[in-house]
Amino acid sequence: MTVGWHAGRSVRGGGLRFVALVCAAATLTLALTALVLSTAAYDGREQRSTARNPIVHDSDPSQPAVALWQASFDEIAQEQYSVIYIAPLSESAPLPPGLRTWPRPGQSVLSPALAERGASHGVLTRYGRASGRIAENGLADPDELLAYVRPADDRFIDREKAFTVNGYGAPGTMFGNNLNVESLKVLATTVLGLLVLPAIGLMVVAVRMGAEARRRRTVLLDALGASWTARTLVNCGETLLPAFLGTALGVAPALWASHINVTLPLTGYTVSSADVARSTAAWLIGALASFGVVVLTASVLHRVRRDGGTGLRAAGGRLPRWWPTVFPFAVLFTVQGPEPLSNGNTFLFLLIYSAGVALTMATLPSVIGLLIGLIGRALSRIGRRTGMSGTLVAGRWMAGNPGITVRLVAGLVIAIGLVGQVQLHSSRLSSEYAAARASADRLGDTVYTLTQPDPGDRTRAFLAELPSSVRAYSMTGRIDDNNRATVSVQASCAALKAIKRSCDHPAPFGVMDPDPRLSELANWFSGGTDIALRVGPVATAPATGDGRYLVLLDARGKPLPVDQIRRAAFTQLSPTPNAEIPGGSWLNGTVNRASRGAWVALFGMAGIAAMALALSLNSLAEFQRFSRSIAPLGVLTGRRRIFLATAAWTLLLPLLLAAGLGLLTNAWLATPLTNPIVGATLSTSVLASLTLTIAVIAFAVWLVGSISAIRVTDRWKPETD
Structure with missing residues (x-):
């Protein structure tokens, strides 16, 4: 244990690996804690909902x-x-x-x-x-x-x-938030895909950092006769402190949330401190499990194989030449292939589309690696002609090691694609949802419908509370034996004149009426058939068995005073006035579905950050090896700006290029799902959040890489190698 404790800090890159292990343990702990607290939140919500649900008298007279x-x-x-x-x-x-x-x-x-x-x-x-x-x-x-x-x-x-x-x-769900929330299975799947998997990826990358030095140490210990237990204890001694610090950092938000209600960013959801405190044992066990997984993974990956080596080796930089050529065909297949090949079968459409997305995201990193190689050759020519040493060195390294760039951006591209696909599928709306959204965009608050109760005195009391510019119409409907809707509207002469109808023989209106308010009413309530008009008092309109509504319009065509209408409706008309615009019940569903995008953005940003951190730390380790090889150049020239240039070309450029191409490809791949039949929408807020997250991480990696390279140069001494 003592050997491992000191060995991890004596090898090259030990400090960077220490930081990587801390970040890996913290991220994995945070991801598992999020999973535990998701379950706790659902359990707490169910308990409180059950406690307030009414016990109906008829069930126990x-x-x-x-x-x-x-x-x-x-x-x-x-x-x-x-x-x-x-x-x-x-x-x-x-x-x-x-x-x-x-x-x-x-x-x-x-x-x-x-x-x-x-x-x-x-x-x-x-x-x-x-x-x-x-x-x-x-x-x-x-x-x-x-x-x-x-x-x-x-x-x-x-x-x-x-x-x-x-x-x-x-027991059960009778009212409140529980009527609109997603199931726990949906949330848990989102957490697993967008948080836990990237956290595991970060852990593997952190453990593999400094692979060559640890491979030599493991082989040496084996040659000296160290047992499996001794080698495991050495690895544990090296990993214990960073794993413990990371676990403590990862569990700190839960400790905080157990004492105070915390509002999550983007979603606006407030986590109940009572739920967090009640599940303390569960998330502490999860934190302990995260600590054990990190330490155990470090030991398992450093085991000695039969050939005398270990499971860890320094990776090469070669890139298969044919792999990037698959990318354009994958994009074309994904965008154009699902619809003709599925022949109207929704399941087959999504299956073909998903296969195309997977192939596209698998081949995109190789395209970026190819581009980096081409850019590297161009930079080397520019650096040679202009005498810019940093550009020359970086260009030659980029041209010679495109495979390293592929590993740098592969996980990032996959994470962007995963978040984008989750957001797209969660935003899919049926034709009714899409029609309600389009109707709301056209109408605004210019027309409202309310359920009209039978007693006429309630209707009169309600109408007396409205401004003088609001016109009221009583709309009744009936469904005949052939399932055809017959709808009629009764209103005063003044109200009919407000919609440009005569009082003697008012013409009916339908979906093609010049007044968009009337056409939307016909579209949502009459199934496309014309609605008849007649003169008469609104409060005493004839009742039918299939529904009676009050329709409110402004005589000047302006938006209605919605807050005043709702106040009058809930105090004078009925406890259940159902005040809404035409198609409002469907519109509420679109709002609930749109809120999913905020959760995708939250977990997606966290997952992207974890994946980008893993790849960035790995790239920093590669850049440290590279910077040690060019340290004499910085010493001999006395210029430190060379490292700013090389880090910008080899670290910053690939990350920004991956972000740009990943987001652009995601937009291309969204076209089959964003057509009106499928009904998905591309969220600009999610894309903006991803772009900002990646940009911040890319510039942070560039800055840290430059500083670490300068420090390597400051400590460099000639060696007999």
Whole structure:
């Protein structure tokens, strides 16, 4: 153990390998901790959701009923959340978890996140005056949007749709965030692919650094008669300290998050400190496992083989000449091949497309290596003509070792492709989702629909709260035996004139109407058939069994006062007004799906950083070997700028070239998925995050490489080699 402790710092590049092992242990610990905390977050959310779910009285009529309970939905910035109307049936009725006291009639209790985000939208008075905040034990997540509302009159609650409840604690998912979150399997797969695998790659690279020196040491120990146990202890002694430091760094965020709620960047998701603290034993075991894996891997990869060597050897720089020629055919096959070859079969389309993507990403690093070789030859000619020694030396090294460049960029390119594909597949929308998004872009807030209740006095009270410029229409629909929709609209004469219709014989409207608001209504509610118009009072429109809606338009064609409409709807019209633009229910789904991109960006940036760090550290080790060979040049000339130039050409350029070509190739490969049939979208935020991450790492590697090369030159002394 003592031999290993000192040996790791006495060989060349020992300091760089020490840093690499620290980073590897930290990254692996962080990745496994993220996996453990993902499970803990889902368990905590399920426990808190179960604790607040109402126990329906009909499921156990022998118990006394304590409250009326009715769930509804509302939205802020197209993000949907639950609104719960509740009224106690006795003074001793138990409170829902998270509430300290019953709100008075006409008051609401909001979650902290809803009160903060919705203040500018009038949420503090939308359901009645907000009288308090929901405690964290009553929320699925600390940042959940949720409101409990006690109406001014208990009769406002719809007895046919509401539940009479005995208490709280029913299992399952009934309301709140759990209705919209992805399954744990999806999140765990994302963490495994974008965090754990790059962390393992970084660990392998860190262990393999300084391979030649450790190979000689292992062979020497074997020749001296050292047993397998002794050689293993030497390797453990070398690895223990960096592995311990890295594990401590990797587990530090979890220790912090166990004492305070932490909001994750990009996603805005707040991790519950209670969930983290409750799973302390699990993530500490994960940290211990990470420590053991790093130490064990270092020992296994340094084992002696039967031929007298070890599993570690310094890699060469040769590059197969034919491999880059596959790349253009792989791109062409991926972009143009899936659609004609699949013949409309979605599974076969995705299978062919995935195979093409894998082949493209496998061959792209060799193309970059070929480009680096060509650039190297050009640089050597330029350096020879201009007398720029750094350019000349770097050019010759690049031209002679393209395989090293391939290893530098291969993992980075694969990571970019993996993140890009995960983002694309997570953003795929069905035709209904895509149509809802397009409709929202065309309409904005110029038209709103609400579910109209039967009592006419509620409709009149609601309309009295609206501005004078808002026109109301009652739309009723019926589905006949042939599954055909028959829709009609009834409104006052003034309202019909606002949409340019006469009061005597108002013409129907359809999907081709010049008014885009009317055409969208026909498209979403009548299945493309014309909608009939008639004159009559809105509050007493004839009811049908298939739905009745209030349609609101502005007489001047301007956007509607949405916040004022929602306040009037939730206090005067109904607990479940379903206030939305046409196709709004589908639009909420697009918002939920779009939030996946933020998670992909978060884990993707972390995975890219880990992969880029692994490759950069490996490249720095290669550059240190290279800089030792040109150290006499720096000593004899007395110029240190030569190392800035050589590091820029051999480290910075390949990383930036890989980032540029990787992102460009990802954009090419996205075209089959971004067509309207498949419905995926390319996220500019994810691409920008990846570009920024790689650029920062590339410049950091260039700076560290230059400084390390200068330090090598400062310590260089002539040797008899």
